[in-house]
Amino acid sequence: MVVEVRSETAPPRRVRKTKWAFHKAEWQAFAADCEQSLAELEPDLTTQVLADRFESALQRAAVRHIPRGARADPRPWALDPDLQEAIIERRAARAALRDGDTPSRERWIAAKRRAAELEKKATIAHFKDFVSTTLNRPANVGRVHKTLKKWERCCDDEPRDGQAMLKGDRLIVTDRDKAEAFVQEYARVSKQVGFRAGRSVEDSIGRLVQQVQDGWNRPKSRRADPPEGTTAQKYVLVAYDFARAYDVVDHRLLRLRLLELGLPRCMVQWTWQWLRDRQVAVEVNGVKSGERVFRAGLPQGSVLSPLLFLLWAAPLAHSLKAIQGCTPYMYADDTATLCAGASIETARHRAQQAADTLTRWARTSKMVVSGEKTQVLVLSQWPKDAVDLSIRVAGARVEARETLNLLGVTLDRLLHFGPHCKRMRQRTRPRLQHLRRLTGRDWGLEERQLRIVANGYVRGALEHAAAAWLPAASPSHVEVLEREMREAARVITGCTRSTPTEALMAEAGLAPVTARKTTLAARFLAKARALPEEDPLRRVADATVNPRLKAVTGWRTVGLEAWHMAGVVAPIEPVLPPSVAPWEEAPPVVFDLGIGATPPSGASAETRRQAAALHLASLPQCATWAWTDGSATGGVLDGGAGGYIEWPDGESHELRAPAGKLCSSYRAEMVALRETLNYIGNHTDHEEDPIILCTDSQAALSALRSGPAEQRTQLNRAVWDALALVSDNGERQRRWGFGSA
The missing domain is CATH 3.30.420.10 (Ribonuclease H-like superfamily/Ribonuclease H)
Structure with a gap:
């Protein structure tokens, strides 16, 4: 495997490859030229010499009589008659330009400006026609999404090329040293990460949110030393960061842990052979580094890597569960702990125990915990609990923050998700602007296409793991998302801002966020109730806690209300057990x-x-x-x-x-x-x-x-x-x- 890296200061010059314009060739002259060249050959030449002379004759005749063009199919907007006429005038003005001749220079500048203006008009007209015709076809909805995604990543935030690198205290300048540095530290196959089938971010966030709300809704403590878990709880949530988690998994230790877990030896041996002796080299500006053999690391982008990492971290999960009041949340290489207690001091003490346990496991597993990137959040109804709370992780003091980012969701102390809604608004604003660029008064995507794109491109961004957090969001924060959906509805329909909200959403064919909240909660509750009884999410969905706080509402409560209105009764059909092995022969x-x-x-x-x-x-x-x-x-x-x-x-x-x-x-x-x-x-x-x-x-x-x-x-x-x-x-x-x- 070779990874190519370009480090030039200026982008490479792209010269379009010319093509033979056979339809413009002078074939009679071409044939006559070949005949004349071959008529002068001596009769006693060898076969190799005759072949060389024949090839040379063909090449000379082709150069003389077959023109070459840079592009066989010009850009459609370049065929505009007015633009072609302006380009001819610009070239003529450039040819007539003389030093010291002011009128000729003014004519050339005017011709350039006119050609530039006509080119801009032609490109805009072609884009409008392309959107109104090609993108309006039902089969091209995916093409619309690709165009919008391309616009979304139009900004370039990558490091500049041609810069020196620092590796430790040493300055790396030459391409050879850069290649060696890349292969030692940064060589990766892919940035993609696969996840377990049937599991999602929504499952982890939903279980966490509902568990915290259930703890808050328990009765207040009336005793000095209440029994564990019987009174209202306070929580400390810690999200850890493993430095390059997948890249430092030791192959030998992984093999031992797979054997300790009782996996068949043949499966362990197959995994060992799959991971072992992978090699990589890096090429920088044509200079190739030496090959590096990987003795650690899981191939990123493989569907097996997340499963192997979870098996690798199984002892960690077992150790964290042994801590009283501690619940681990592990999703791929993201690890978090939720520690509960009747008081914030108890919760903080248990969070410190969990941090020490995780640090010891990381040290024995040859992994590094980044204390600087670790996040701490207090989940409590009392603001004073979040004041001056901190724990130590891998020698670094980590203080509690106002928010915590976990699996793409921003959590706050009260789980009202105000910061997350504002973040979603910032994410969708550029997407709405991109959507507006695809429609106009008399051109653009039709309403049907706009509705499909808006549901996937705008609503899809707003509803990331929404079933887990949207039912818990306060009405004022949900209104932030409602405004964005109403803006998308105006783009679809072309309605003005004075249009009533109900009529606007009905005309656009978009469901309000409040309606989607109920639908998503009911669907998520059904999914949780369909899981096996021993599944943690199923236990949370089946739990019954009398509500004590009116402002605390989760997906379980909203889902049950939706079920009652729809007439849905338990039980829910269980999910499918493990599938049939693919090598088993199917019936005829x-x-x-x-x-x-x-x-x-x-x-x-x-x-x-x-x-x-x-x-x-x-x-x-x-x-x-x-x-x-x-x-x-x-x-x-x-x-x-x-x-x-x-x-x-x-x-x-x-x-x-x-x-x-x-x-x-x-x-x-x-x-x-x-x-x-x-x-x-x-x-x-x-x-x-x-x-x-x-x-x-x-x-x-x-x-x-x-x-x-x-x-x-x-x-x-x-x-x-x-x-x-x-x-x-x-x-x-x-x-x-x-x-x-």
Whole structure:
């Protein structure tokens, strides 16, 4: 692996590669020139000499008679007739320029200005046309996002090239020394970091916020020495920073810890071989350093690195949990501890214990804790608790701050998230300006495209881990985000500021932030309740704490209120257990999502029915035929599933099954498939015959076609289990029927 670094002061000169303009070539003159050159050859020349002469003749003739151009396709705006005329006038004025001739110089300056103005107008006109036509296509929504992201990173905050470097006390000037310094200290494969599937920042922040709010809502202490955890709690949150955490994981120590955790030796050996003997070199301005062999570090950008780091840090998590009142929060290489106590002195003492434990573990693990970058935050309803509180981390004194940044979320003492809302506003303001650049009075993106982009580009920035913190934010801070969404709605619709808020948001098709708060909280609560009972987030979601503070509201309370209004009752369907191993052989099932020659989109129902009947007639007729269908009122309520089974001997059977009070059409279709397959699997009178299962849900078949290892819900897994049951004795075919079953 070679990392190339450029350290020149000036950017490299970019000379566009010229191309042969064959359509402008004088081919008759080219042929005559070649004939004349080859006619003068001596007859006794060797084959090599003849080949060299022939190549030389072709090259000379090509240079004379085939022109070369810098660009085969000029910029579209450069073809503007007025601009081309202005460029011709500018060139003529430049050619007529004479020293000491004032009128000719003034004509040249005027021609330059006119050409520059016309070029600017042409580029703007082309950009407007590009946005109004190309970017307005539904398939180009991703291209719009890429354009906006490019504008967002238009500022250059990278170090300047051509500067000397300091390595310790030594000044590095030559390219060779720079390359060696890079390979020793800064050589990294990627800045990307992978995370665990099914886990997110929202899970960690949500568990932390709800745990703190539950501690605050406990009754006040009436005794001098109350039992642990029975009264209102005060917290000290500490976010630690490991210097280059992934890059200093020792391979030998990692192998020992994997063995201590009981992983199979074959897996440990495979991991050892994967990490060991990786080499890197750095090239600076053509000067290549020596190769460096890595004896430590996890490849950044690999999906295995976060898992290996969590296994590497498992002893640390076990040690931190052993401290009374201490809860560790570990997400990839970000580590934080939340220490609770009936008094702030108890919480600070436990936070110091956790800091000492983490520092000792880091020292034995050959890692470095950066005390200067460690953050401390007091979470308490009493302002005086945050005064003059500090702990020592790795020899450095760390004082409590007013805010703490953890996983992209800014937390404050009262968990009202005012600083975080202001930070989100600062983040979205430039994005709104970029969105305005894509629309005008008579040009730009259409409203449909603007709505899609605003939901992803603007709302996506505001709702980072929003289910965890937005329900706890105070109404005044939520109003800060509401203003930004109303500004996005004005960009979409073109409405003035005097437009009523409700009409503005309805016209733009955007949900207010307060409505999104309820939706996100209900969804997050359902996700937490679907986790296994031993999961920490599930325990927080199932906890019951009587509210004591009216101003403290979390996602669990808001989610339960939303459930009550929507008629949702427990239990929630559990998440899918560990997936099937990908190397296990799938049942012999054939998925067919086509019906042969597809009728045109405007074809009549009779034409489509004939096409479907023709395709079904081509399938084996001596088989068990099953037809399934599912539906829900409005696609969300009172789902029902049904099936019709026809056996090879002519007998038939009908099935009906409820799919759930809150149910999508997709889920109803999957329930119909499951019930039909289970019924067929329980009746083995025709197990030697193939099974043809027809459904009108192409989405269901597309999800099932990926195989049992790729299913993400228990319902989909149940369908595959039923498929495996009925596929034991031969090949089974599943077909997609055109129209309703």
